Each structure stands twice: as C-alpha cells, then as structure tokens.
Amino acid sequence: GAVVSQHPSWVICKSGTSVKIECRSLDFQATTMFWYRQFPKQSLMLMATSNEGSKATYEQGVEKDKFLINHASLTLSTLTVTSAHPEDSSFYICSASSGRDTGELFFGEGSRLTVL
Amino acid sequence: GQNIDQPTEMTATEGAIVQINCTYQTSGFNGLFWYQQHAGEAPTFLSYNVLDGLEEKGRFSSFLSRSKGYSYLLLKELQMKDSASYLCAVMDSNYQLIWGAGTKLIIKP
Numbered sequence: 042g043a044v045v046s047q048h049p050s051w052v053i054c055k056s057g058t059s060v061k062i063e064c065r066s067l068d069f070q071a072t073t074m075f076w077y078r079q080f081p082k083q084s085l086m087l088m089a090t091s092n093e094g095s096k097a098t099y100e101q102g103v104e105k106d107k108f109l110i111n112h113a114s115l116t117l118s119t120l121t122v123t124s125a126h127p128e129d130s131s132f133y134i135c136s137a138s139s140g141r142d143t144g145e146l147f148f149g150e151g152s153r154l155t156v157l
Numbered sequence: 158g159q160n161i162d163q164p165t166e167m168t169a170t171e172g173a174i175v176q177i178n179c180t181y182q183t184s185g186f187n188g189l190f191w192y193q194q195h196a197g198e199a200p201t202f203l204s205y206n207v208l209d210g211l212e213e214k215g216r217f218s219s220f221l222s223r224s225k226g227y228s229y230l231l232l233k234e235l236q237m238k239d240s241a242s243y244l245c246a247v248m249d250s251n252y253q254l255i256w257g258a259g260t261k262l263i264i265k266p
Contacts, residue, residue: 047199075254083258084244084256084257084258084259085200085244085256086256087253087254087256090253132197134199134200146190146202146254147202148199148200148201148202149199150198150199151198151199153197
C-alpha cells in the first residue's frame with residue numbers, strides 16, 4: 042500500500058530554536074497533505090492543510106508564522122516550528138491523500154518534539 | 158457545530174467480540190473513517206464507509222447509517238494486540254476530517 046514517511050521520529054531542541062519536520066509520500070503523488078498535532082491522551086488536532094504549489098490553509102487558532110508549512114513538490118511537505126518553546130512539545134503527524142475518490146489517508150510515523 | 162461522539166473507554170475479553178459506536182453531526186458528509194492507534198504511534202487506517210451498510214474486512218467490520226448519523230466498528234476474535242485507541246472520523250462537505258476523541262479498548266486475557 043501507499044507509504045508516507047516522516048522524519049525525524051524524535052527531536053529534542055532548545056527553546057528558541059527552529060525545528061523542521063519532513064513528510065514524504067514514497068510511492069504516490071500527494072497534492073494535499075495534512076499536518077496534525079496530538080497532545081497526550083487527546084485526539085488528533087488538524088493544524089493545516091498543505092497544497093502543493095500554494096499556501097497552506099491553517100485552522101483557526103494555529104499561528105501560521107510559528108508553524109511554517111511548505112509543500113514544494115508532490116511528494117514532500119515540511120513543517121517548521123519556529124522559535125520553539127516548551128509548550129510546542131507535542132506529537133506531530135502528517136498524512137497524505139492518494140486521491141479524493143478513495144478517501145483514504147496515509148499517515149506518517151509521527152514526530153515527537155520535545156523543547157527544553 | 159460539528160460533533161463526533163464515541164465512548165471514552167471499553168473493556169473486552171480476548172477471543173470475544175466488541176462493538177465501538179460512533180455518532181456524528183457534521184456539515185455535510187463525504188465518508189466515515191475508522192483508525193486504530195497504538196500508544197505513541199500514528200493512526201493506521203482500518204475502514205472507510207460512504208454508503209449505508211456493513212463493510213467486512215477480516216476480523217474487523219464497519220457499519221454506517223447516514224440517516225441516523227451512526228457508525229460502529231465491530232472487532233471479532235479479539236487478540237491482545239487489538240488493545241489500542243480506535244478513532245472515528247468524518248469527512249465533511251469541505252473534505253475536512255472531523256475527529257472523535259477516540260475509544261480506548263482494553264483487552265483482558
């Protein structure tokens with residue numbers, strides 16, 4: 042089946058630094074990718090929808106200047122957490138759709154960010 | 158507003174059958190998904206229903222009634238590895254996924 046790879050799986054950084062997370066669709070072209078955030082024991086929270094070649098659509102309450110999303114190609118989307126703070130520590134997950142008709146989303150492995 | 162409801166936690170015995178219910182109220186409907194999520198991992202896709210009825214896939218089945226805004230996930234011959242959270246999600250008219258909070262399923266020997 043379709044595979045989505047996310048990197049890095051774990052990242053620890055100092056407060057004030059920026060962290061980039063990559064999401065790649067390995068065997069299909071993904072015109073749309075989604076970025077989620079999950080706090081412990083809570084459901085996934087959609088942060089933004091990333092469309093190839095255009096600006097991402099952010100959900101209400103998500104700071105677009107803090108969470109920079111770039112979808113430069115049909116197989117790669119990146120999320121950059123700028124000037125990270127401890128409250129940004131979370132599990133970040135991306136997903137990609139192989140086609141709207143199938144409706145199936147394929148998830149990356151997730152990236153656990155810890156900001157010290 | 159949009160709302161997905163599912164039980165917070167359920168307990169079942171190894172080898173038994175369990176049904177996890179999900180009710181929804183969304184602006185439009187473009188399908189209902191069930192995902193399985195083990196602790197610390199990303200969700201994995203289980204099923205997709207867009208028409209009424211039952212979809213069977215091995216030990217897992219998913220049912221949808223659009224008129225009732227209701228779905229269930231049925232797990233048969235439960236195994237210890239089925240202990241996980243099960244997430245119900247509905248795709249609305251804008252093709253956005255609305256997520257339930259998840260049902261934590263505990264399997265006991």
